[in-house]
Amino acid sequence: MSQMKISRPKPPLVPLGTLIGHELRSGKVEKPHVKYGQAALAKKGEDYFLIKPDCQRIPGDPSTSFSVFAIFDGHNGISAAIFAKENLLDNVLSAIPPAVSRDEWLQALPRALVAGFVKTDIEFQQKGETSGTTVTFVVIDGWTITVASVGDSRCILDTQGGVVSLLTVDHRLEENVEERERVTASGGEVGRLNIFGGNEVGPLRCWPGGLCLSRSIGDTDVGEFIVPIPHVKQVKLSNAGGRLIIASDGIWDALSSDLAAKSCRGLSAVLAAKLVVKEALRSRGLKDDTTCLVVDIIPSDNPILPPTPKKKQSFLGSLFFTKKSQNGTNKATSKLSAVGAVEELFEEGSAMLDERLGKNFPPNQNSGSYRCAVCQVNQPPADNVTANSGPLFLPASQPWEGPYLCPTCQKKKDAMEGKKASKPATAAA
Numbered sequence: 485m486s487q488m489k490i491s492r493p494k495p496p497l498v499p500l501g502t503l504i505g506h507e508l509r510s511g512k513v514e515k516p517h518v519k520y521g522q523a524a525l526a527k528k529g530e531d532y533f534l535i536k537p538d539c540q541r542i543p544g545d546p547s548t549s550f551s552v553f554a555i556f557d558g559h560n561g562i563s564a565a566i567f568a569k570e571n572l573l574d575n576v577l578s579a580i581p582p583a584v585s586r587d588e589w590l591q592a593l594p595r596a597l598v599a600g601f602v603k604t605d606i607e608f609q610q611k612g613e614t615s616g617t618t619v620t621f622v623v624i625d626g627w628t629i630t631v632a633s634v635g636d637s638r639c640i641l642d643t644q645g646g647v648v649s650l651l652t653v654d655h656r657l658e659e660n661v662e663e664r665e666r667v668t669a670s671g672g673e674v675g676r677l678n679i680f681g682g683n684e685v686g687p688l689r690c691w692p693g694g695l696c697l698s699r700s701i702g703d704t705d706v707g708e709f710i711v712p713i714p715h716v717k718q719v720k721l722s723n724a725g726g727r728l729i730i731a732s733d734g735i736w737d738a739l740s741s742d743l744a745a746k747s748c749r750g751l752s753a754v755l756a757a758k759l760v761v762k763e764a765l766r767s768r769g770l771k772d773d774t775t776c777l778v779v780d781i782i783p784s785d786n787p788i789l790p791p792t793p794k795k796k797q798s799f800l801g802s803l804f805f806t807k808k809s810q811n812g813t814n815k816a817t818s819k820l821s822a823v824g825a826v827e828e829l830f831e832e833g834s835a836m837l838d839e840r841l842g843k844n845f846p847p848n849q850n851s852g853s854y855r856c857a858v859c860q861v862n863q864p865p866a867d868n869v870t871a872n873s874g875p876l877f878l879p880a881s882q883p884w885e886g887p888y889l890c891p892t893c894q895k896k897k898d899a900m901e902g903k904k905a906s907k908p909a910t911a912a913a
């Protein structure tokens with residue numbers, strides 16, 4: 485009967501990180517402000533960039549706005565970089581089903597990015613030009629960031645608390661074992677240049693072509709094993725926000741991810757971009773085209789810049805995150821924490837198209853026709869086209885149970901996997 489002693493049940497133990505994660509995500513989450521700055525120094529003039537802060541999922545409806553930021557670092561000429569800059573966004577958007585909700589749109593985005601990259605590559609190669617380009621392509625919708633990349637331009641994320649993470653993977657043969665193995669298995673040869681009486685010099689390259697990258701858009705004159713299939717990563721920030729630094733390798737050959745992030749904390753995006761380029765120049769000189777975009781995603785009710793982290797924040801940060809290794813070239817590098825300030829939604833880097841496009845592609849309900857999952861060309865119903873469709877046509881009879889691909893895209897897929905190189909591979913294959 486005594487009311488004197490009430491021993492309260494202890495609350496269940498919740499990890500501190502979870503509590504703070506809840507706190508960060510609680511409350512009314514409004515769309516963040518997106519502020520950006522850009523800076524560049526040209527050596528060869530082959531870097532291009534794209535800034536589109538006011539795209540709309542539903543044209544005319546400002547509540548469906550999203551932003552796109554991208555860097556294209558061209559090689560062997562500028563035409564591939566320009567072509568990708570002008571066509572890639574449209575090609576990605578055309579691969580997203582119309583009239584879907586925001587959540588569905590975000591879920592469809594990683595697959596649409598794959599389709600858009602491959603379509604852009606096929607279209608560029610049909611022009612018969614030989615240049616190539618890296619692409620680091622960033623879509624920001626609310627607090628969700630989706631990054632697709634081929635090549636060695638890089639996008640890093642600096643969050644509140646001073647944790648820097650890499651959202652891209654470097655597709656450099658020198659540093660990426662998985663990509664070396666893939667290229668070799670698809671019929672390419674990987675080695676260094678041989679000069680000066682047999683001495684090997686320079687970074688690892690693949691042959692034919694001699695490219696140091698394992699993925700790119702363009703590069704018609706190298707093996708088909710140099711694929712345009714991007715690594716895609718999608719994360720959701722807490723409403724504390726964060727800063728993206730997207731830059732070509734002129735920055736990353738001079739500065740580590742941590743150094744680039746630290747060098748510009750506390751500055752506006754406009755100044756930050758300038759400072760990162762300056763810092764890279766100071767430490768290495770102008771050896772290469774150097775382009776940097778800084779994008780701040782900040783709470784709209786409190787649009788302050790990401791502050792320089794205090795000691796305490798750094799300490800907490802180290803509890804919540806697994807730090808990214810500095811060069812982070814492999815696919816399975818450490819993960820961002822799911823309980824801290826950043827939630828991982830999606831990551832996939834496979835170079836196999838069927839692993840990237842998924843299997844649940846229904847035929848077009850309206851017409852019974854099939855739409856190519858890559859280029860979005862409609863194939864009319866079967867009875868109209870059997871004559872010229874060839875053995876690739878009937879999806880039901882295909883050994884591959886993936887989505888329908890038109891003959892052009894199917895040919896590209898086979899070539900990328902080393903099945904039917906459109907040009908003879910080296911004898912070493």
Ligand SMILES: [Zn+2]
Pocket residue numbers: 856857858859860861889890891892893894
């Ligand atoms: Zn197609």
